[in-house]
Amino acid sequence: MSINFYNPISANSRIQKSHHTDNVGSPSNSSTNNTSQTTQADNSSNTMRPAVKNTTILARPSRPKSHHTDNVGSPSNLPVNFIDHNELLNTVSDIKDLDFDTLEISGTTNENLKITGANEKQTQALKKIFKKIPGLINTIGRQQLGHSYTVDKHILAVTKSVYNDPDFKTLDNHDKKLLLTAALMHDIQKKAGGRDFFHPQKGAAFAYQALKNLPEYTEDDRTTISNLIYNHHFNQYIDYSASANEIAKLCAKEKDPNKFLTMLKILGKADLNGNPQILQNHPNFMSKIEGKSIPMLERLVQNLTQSESTMKSQLSKIPFPFKLK
Numbered sequence: 334m335s336i337n338f339y340n341p342i343s344a345n346s347r348i349q350k351s352h353h354t355d356n357v358g359s360p361s362n363s364s365t366n367n368t369s370q371t372t373q374a375d376n377s378s379n380t381m382r383p384a385v386k387n388t389t390i391l392a393r394p395s396r397p398k399s400h401h402t403d404n405v406g407s408p409s410n411l412p413v414n415f416i417d418h419n420e421l422l423n424t425v426s427d428i429k430d431l432d433f434d435t436l437e438i439s440g441t442t443n444e445n446l447k448i449t450g451a452n453e454k455q456t457q458a459l460k461k462i463f464k465k466i467p468g469l470i471n472t473i474g475r476q477q478l479g480h481s482y483t484v485d486k487h488i489l490a491v492t493k494s495v496y497n498d499p500d501f502k503t504l505d506n507h508d509k510k511l512l513l514t515a516a517l518m519h520d521i522q523k524k525a526g527g528r529d530f531f532h533p534q535k536g537a538a539f540a541y542q543a544l545k546n547l548p549e550y551t552e553d554d555r556t557t558i559s560n561l562i563y564n565h566h567f568n569q570y571i572d573y574s575a576s577a578n579e580i581a582k583l584c585a586k587e588k589d590p591n592k593f594l595t596m597l598k599i600l601g602k603a604d605l606n607g608n609p610q611i612l613q614n615h616p617n618f619m620s621k622i623e624g625k626s627i628p629m630l631e632r633l634v635q636n637l638t639q640s641e642s643t644m645k646s647q648l649s650k651i652p653f654p655f656k657l658k
Contacts, residue, residue, distance in 0.1 A: 347351045348545035390414060416465035421510050426495050427458035433490045438473050446470070467543045475525045476542050483608040484523055491607035492516040498599045504592070511554055512596045515540070515561040516603060524642065537616045546639075555587070557596075568618060571626040581633035585641070590634045598627045 416424065431451060440446035443464045446455045463470050475484035482490060495501055495516045501509065522535035537559040544550040544558065564580060571577050589594040605611055605618050612618065 337487065360636065416461065421513055424458050424461055425492055425513055427454050427495050428489065428493055431455050431485050431493055436486060438485055438647065440473060443470060462517065466517050468539065469517070480608050482608070484520055487607050488517060488520050491519065491603045494603035494606035495599055498603065500595055500599050504596070508592065508596060511557055512561065512599060515558045515600060518564045519565050519600065519604070533563045533566055553588065560587070561597060561600055564597060565604050566620050567597060568626045570599050571629060577633060579631055581630055581637060584630060584636040585634045590638065591631070594627060594630055594634065598622060
């Protein structure tokens with residue numbers, strides 16, 4: 334069974350009305366024009382599976398022919414020792430007090446990476462993160478219009494904000510690690526300059542492939558991480574009923590929709606906190622997530638799950654030839 338999912342840039346009017354975190358640009362600046370989106374539901378579990386075609390992942394606009402975009406990195410060139418679950422929490426904990434206004438990062442490889450404005454513990458943690466998160470080293474110095482920080486510092490600032498969010502403490506260690514992984518990779522494929530409308534899709538596809546065959550991440554883990562990355566700009570499109578319903582459908586297919594919504598809220602808020610300039614320009618964004626976006630999704634997800642439960646109950650009373658799985 335395939336389900337079509339929303340395209341956040343399907344209409345120019347939608348882009349013009351939304352308050353994007355980038356300041357300039359147009360859809361023509363995007364690196365791809367492919368907007369076909371389908372997702373397959375896996376009948377063996379209650380998890381939304383990315384559509385797969387010739388090892389292509391993700392349920393949304395199909396990936397570009399090459400994962401290597403703007404020299405950001407490629408799943409075929411992964412670090413030998415990818416950061417594992419056991420060390421991820423401790424490593425991010427070491428940067429929870431990092432000051433990004435004084436932090437300076439330079440270099441093109443792990444060998445010539447230079448970090449100033451951080452203490453020794455923070456410096457070692459940053460070096461480990463850059464070494465072990467695929468593609469992150471290539472985002473150093475990547476400028477963003479409308480942003481307070483370059484892509485590398487923004488990613489790190491978002492990760493710090495995720496870790497420090499009070500709701501983060503309510504998650505179990507497994508989900509904390511999934512959310513931190515999503516934060517560290519959420520803009521990994523974002524190109525330099527103006528608006529890159531497709532970077533959530535590209536980043537989600539990249540993360541799904543990059544984490545493949547790593548024992549620390551199951552298929553469900555990779556799907557959740559990719560879904561978080563793809564939807565981290567959900568607050569921009571929640572005003573559109575079609576978009577809200579499609580995001581809700583995706584969330585409802587997660588094993589625990591309410592927990593997924595909590596993780597999505599944390600990441601969405603952190604994405605704003607990681608760009609002080611956008612909060613200065615649009616101070617209502619944060620309250621909108623708390624007061625409108627997430628409550629709306631929670632109601633939609635609840636309606637969907639109740640409808641599904643009712644339908645299954647009714648179908649179970651129907652004799653042969655119908656059979657529930």
